Amino acid sequence: MKFMIIGGDAAGMSAASRVKRNNPDIDVTVLEKTGDVSYSACGMPYNIADPDRSIEDLVVRPAKVFREKQGINLLTGHLAEHIDPSGGRVTGSNSDGQSFQFSYDKLLVATGASPIKPDIEGMDLEGVMVLKSLEQGRRIKSYIETHRVNSAVIIGMGYIGMEMCEALCARGIKVDMVKPRSGILPWMAKELSQVVQGELEKCGVGLHDGCAIEKIKAAENGLQVVCRDRTLSADMVLVAVGIRPNSEMAAVAGLELGPQDAIAVDRGLRTSDPHIFAAGDCADAYHVVSEKRTWIPLALRANRAGWAVADNVLDRGVELPGIAGTAVFKAFDLEVARTGFNPAEAREAGFDPAEVCIKSRSRAHAHPGNNIIHVQMVADKKSGKLLGTIMVGHGGVAHRINAAAVALHAGMSVAQFSQSDLAYAPPFGPVWDPLLTTANQLLKKI
Amino acid sequence: MKFMIIGGDAAGMSAASRVKRNNPDIDVTVLEKTGDVSYSACGMPYNIADPDRSIEDLVVRPAKVFREKQGINLLTGHLAEHIDPSGGRVTGSNSDGQSFQFSYDKLLVATGASPIKPDIEGMDLEGVMVLKSLEQGRRIKSYIETHRVNSAVIIGMGYIGMEMCEALCARGIKVDMVKPRSGILPWMAKELSQVVQGELEKCGVGLHDGCAIEKIKAAENGLQVVCRDRTLSADMVLVAVGIRPNSEMAAVAGLELGPQDAIAVDRGLRTSDPHIFAAGDCADAYHVVSEKRTWIPLALRANRAGWAVADNVLDRGVELPGIAGTAVFKAFDLEVARTGFNPAEAREAGFDPAEVCIKSRSRAHAHPGNNIIHVQMVADKKSGKLLGTIMVGHGGVAHRINAAAVALHAGMSVAQFSQSDLAYAPPFGPVWDPLLTTANQLLKKI
Numbered sequence: 001m002k003f004m005i006i007g008g009d010a011a012g013m014s015a016a017s018r019v020k021r022n023n024p025d026i027d028v029t030v031l032e033k034t035g036d037v038s039y040s041a042c043g044m045p046y047n048i049a050d051p052d053r054s055i056e057d058l059v060v061r062p063a064k065v066f067r068e069k070q071g072i073n074l075l076t077g078h079l080a081e082h083i084d085p086s087g088g089r090v091t092g093s094n095s096d097g098q099s100f101q102f103s104y105d106k107l108l109v110a111t112g113a114s115p116i117k118p119d120i121e122g123m124d125l126e127g128v129m130v131l132k133s134l135e136q137g138r139r140i141k142s143y144i145e146t147h148r149v150n151s152a153v154i155i156g157m158g159y160i161g162m163e164m165c166e167a168l169c170a171r172g173i174k175v176d177m178v179k180p181r182s183g184i185l186p187w188m189a190k191e192l193s194q195v196v197q198g199e200l201e202k203c204g205v206g207l208h209d210g211c212a213i214e215k216i217k218a219a220e221n222g223l224q225v226v227c228r229d230r231t232l233s234a235d236m237v238l239v240a241v242g243i244r245p246n247s248e249m250a251a252v253a254g255l256e257l258g259p260q261d262a263i264a265v266d267r268g269l270r271t272s273d274p275h276i277f278a279a280g281d282c283a284d285a286y287h288v289v290s291e292k293r294t295w296i297p298l299a300l301r302a303n304r305a306g307w308a309v310a311d312n313v314l315d316r317g318v319e320l321p322g323i324a325g326t327a328v329f330k331a332f333d334l335e336v337a338r339t340g341f342n343p344a345e346a347r348e349a350g351f352d353p354a355e356v357c358i359k360s361r362s363r364a365h366a367h368p369g370n371n372i373i374h375v376q377m378v379a380d381k382k383s384g385k386l387l388g389t390i391m392v393g394h395g396g397v398a399h400r401i402n403a404a405a406v407a408l409h410a411g412m413s414v415a416q417f418s419q420s421d422l423a424y425a426p427p428f429g430p431v432w433d434p435l436l437t438t439a440n441q442l443l444k445k446i
Numbered sequence: 447m448k449f450m451i452i453g454g455d456a457a458g459m460s461a462a463s464r465v466k467r468n469n470p471d472i473d474v475t476v477l478e479k480t481g482d483v484s485y486s487a488c489g490m491p492y493n494i495a496d497p498d499r500s501i502e503d504l505v506v507r508p509a510k511v512f513r514e515k516q517g518i519n520l521l522t523g524h525l526a527e528h529i530d531p532s533g534g535r536v537t538g539s540n541s542d543g544q545s546f547q548f549s550y551d552k553l554l555v556a557t558g559a560s561p562i563k564p565d566i567e568g569m570d571l572e573g574v575m576v577l578k579s580l581e582q583g584r585r586i587k588s589y590i591e592t593h594r595v596n597s598a599v600i601i602g603m604g605y606i607g608m609e610m611c612e613a614l615c616a617r618g619i620k621v622d623m624v625k626p627r628s629g630i631l632p633w634m635a636k637e638l639s640q641v642v643q644g645e646l647e648k649c650g651v652g653l654h655d656g657c658a659i660e661k662i663k664a665a666e667n668g669l670q671v672v673c674r675d676r677t678l679s680a681d682m683v684l685v686a687v688g689i690r691p692n693s694e695m696a697a698v699a700g701l702e703l704g705p706q707d708a709i710a711v712d713r714g715l716r717t718s719d720p721h722i723f724a725a726g727d728c729a730d731a732y733h734v735v736s737e738k739r740t741w742i743p744l745a746l747r748a749n750r751a752g753w754a755v756a757d758n759v760l761d762r763g764v765e766l767p768g769i770a771g772t773a774v775f776k777a778f779d780l781e782v783a784r785t786g787f788n789p790a791e792a793r794e795a796g797f798d799p800a801e802v803c804i805k806s807r808s809r810a811h812a813h814p815g816n817n818i819i820h821v822q823m824v825a826d827k828k829s830g831k832l833l834g835t836i837m838v839g840h841g842g843v844a845h846r847i848n849a850a851a852v853a854l855h856a857g858m859s860v861a862q863f864s865q866s867d868l869a870y871a872p873p874f875g876p877v878w879d880p881l882l883t884t885a886n887q888l889l890k891k892i
Binding site for chain 2: 010040042043046047050053057058060163288298299300301303304320321322323324325326327328329330335337339364365366367368396398399400401402403405406407408409410412416417419420421422423424425426427428429431432433435436
């Protein structure tokens with residue numbers, strides 16, 4: 001059997017490895033347009049922050065190992081351009097300019113996502129960068145190390161923007177963040193987002209939300225981000241306004257698309273074509289709370305979906321239950337985590353949400369090093385079901401969120417979740433964990 | 447209505463407060479034999495470790511507040527000695543030697559637990575101490591601060607022993623730990639307990655397991671713990687070999703007892719007498735995994751049970767689902783946590799356990815500050831159900847265990863748990879959280 005994979009990052013390589021490990025007789029070919037495979041994309045901000053680490057440290061497993069140890073026909077510098085589902089063929093061209101054509105029995109589209117490049121003047125100026133691929137990470141790190149970069153403007157205030165903000169600050173770079181819409185992290189309650197805002201400001205970051213950006217232009221001493229009411233000068237500009245799925249080729253091939261134009265897949269990662277799978281940042285997923293399709297591209301799902309594709313190529317009949325949209329990021333000393341729906345998303349999914357925001361503590365009464373933890377929790381008034389949780393705090397947030405995530409997978413009500421027997425010891429939390437205190441308060445509203 | 451409570455710690459005072467808050471007309475009387483109410487017992491080791499903190503800091507709410515602000519008839523120095531269920535009366539004596547008699551409509555027995563005092567010679571020598579009540583904590587702290595204590599022997603190697611070991615070391619005291627049975631933390635797999643043993647030894651603690659203790663005796667310069675094959679000298683001895691429920695009075699009154707002589711209660715915290723509740727360390731509970739009675743006295747359960755008693759005194763018909771036995775403690779820089787059953791307990795509860803022990807990482811590939819996390823996970827071969835998890839590591843263990851605890855409450859199979867969408871970012875864990883990696887491995891065995 002010929003199993004072909006387009007894209008050699010998390011989903012693609014995990015599928016390739018698992019198929020080959022389980023059945024070495026299957027002919028596995030991976031087409032990767034860049035020269036990089038299997039790297040920790042999420043680690044890039046932390047690597048860029050550290051002058052003593054090489055960006056190449058992020059490579060989890062080099063191409064050589066996949067080729068020589070695992071017997072995968074891994075073709076880097078190979079850009080797939082066209083899928084022909086009826087003929088079972090993929091055509092494209094390699095970095096030497098030569099065109100290629102391969103036939104497949106089963107195909108996995110794992111083309112990932114790309115940074116959105118907003119349609120503003122100056123996006124192609126030197127020093128204006130985006131971050132998604134390792135090549136882009138390399139470029140940013142090298143730019144910082146070979147240019148005099150004292151200041152940077154980050155356009156966008158999402159996960160990547162926040163993580164890169166911290167990374168650049170760690171390199172001694174003064175950072176301004178700017179975005180057109182008003183509100184820092186508008187997906188969380190004001191009580192929580194204010195804490196993040198306070199942390200960023202405390203660390204010297206300039207925050208400019210609600211600033212329509214007109215253009216980026218080259219100035220005498222660097223770059224200028226020109227907004228309607230202000231102009232921000234900087235030595236470099238990072239554009240981090242989000243990503244979009246690389247699904248054009250799939251769409252042209254006639255595969256159905258789902259939310260936000262991600263490739264629609266069923267629980268077995270099958271696209272609308274029976275011989276084609278899709279996985280990773282280019283594909284959608286079912287949300288465990290709403291059971292509806294959603295697109296929340298994150299690393300764990302990509303890896304897990306890659307495995308599931310492998311299992312289904314091996315005819316094991318695997319179906320993934322779905323995702324809860326659980327995520328965490330660090331903003332300087334602050335941990336920010338979420339799982340499930342916020343009230344707006346809950347309403348959109350057809351629920352009647354009740355919510356509470358509470359302040360609790362990261363440690364026991366009178367225990368040193370005690371910090372505030374802010375929790376926002378959402379439930380459905382009708383069914384009493386837990387719908388989502390957001391947490392912000394200096395410590396003790398990143399892993400706590402997982403208890404709420406598991407509760408979402410289990411379809412627990414807030415009443416059930418509030419009765420969970422969570423661990424307690426003074427250095428790690430109050431007797432009533434912040435999640436339990438919040439659940440207890442939320443129960444009063446439903 | 448007269449609601450009487452015997453015992454003024456976590457369960458007793460939380461019940462008293464909640465009843466009074468919801469119905470000020472109910473006459474609430476608390477009989478507490480010591481002078482202390484509502485303190486953080488679990489905080490004692492950490493407080494004792496710190497010369498700059500007063501032991502009185504552990505008092506969460508002083509007696510005065512309960513009396514004057516909440517209108518609770520709180521009688522400290524009142525030792526209840528006899529319950530007469532047929533007459534609805536409690537008799538006893540106070541610290542002035544006067545006897546008392548009170549009648550009740552509803553009674554809560556919240557008499558807690560006491561340290562087990564092994565039957566060895568020398569238990570009553572000066573400098574030989576136990577730790578459970580605040581009064582005992584006060585005595586230990588004061589002893590350290592008024593005597594020349596350079597060395598200590600701790601008899602017992604459980605939670606309290608470990609926490610006190612760290613506390614005494616923090617005060618510059620050389621600690622030896624000794625126990626008759628062999629094996630450090632024998633309830634966990636050797637791969638994990640060796641990590642704890644290594645941490646203790648690295649911190650200079652002498653470990654003497656499998657040493658039968660013959661007596662404690664006064665020597666010229668302090669105390670000696672005489673074992674069959676060695677004699678350990680010390681300036682003080684802490685006996686921490688476990689606790690037992692204070693259930694004698696309940697037993698004499700004819701109330702049914704459950705496992706380990708804890709007072710048997712149903713899910714509504716009702717004893718075998720319809721007018722008497724029991725809660726806190728003196729009472730048993732249902733285990734969410736086995737649905738059988740168990741006795742695992744911990745602080746969260748005590749507080750939660752106190753509330754549930756209050757709700758049932760208020761006729762709200764509350765039933766608690768039960769406990770998972772989730773617990774965490776710190777051993778120097780190590781975090782040790784557990785939830786549910788180990789293989790032996792699983793077998794005893796009638797399951798056919800499979801287990802794995804794996805080593806994973808606390809952070810992502812190549813992220814600085816990465817430590818090993820050891821996970822032991824147990825499942826039932828027949829049903830595939832998750833039965834328990836134990837974790838040991840330098841960071842990232844204390845809150846992770848809660849995800850497994852929620853899974854136990856939800857009755858999840860390992861397959862379901864392994865599909866949980868847990869949070870990922872490089873500073874907080876690998877893409878596949880250690881819990882997921884372990885679950886994936888465990889799936890291969892069932």
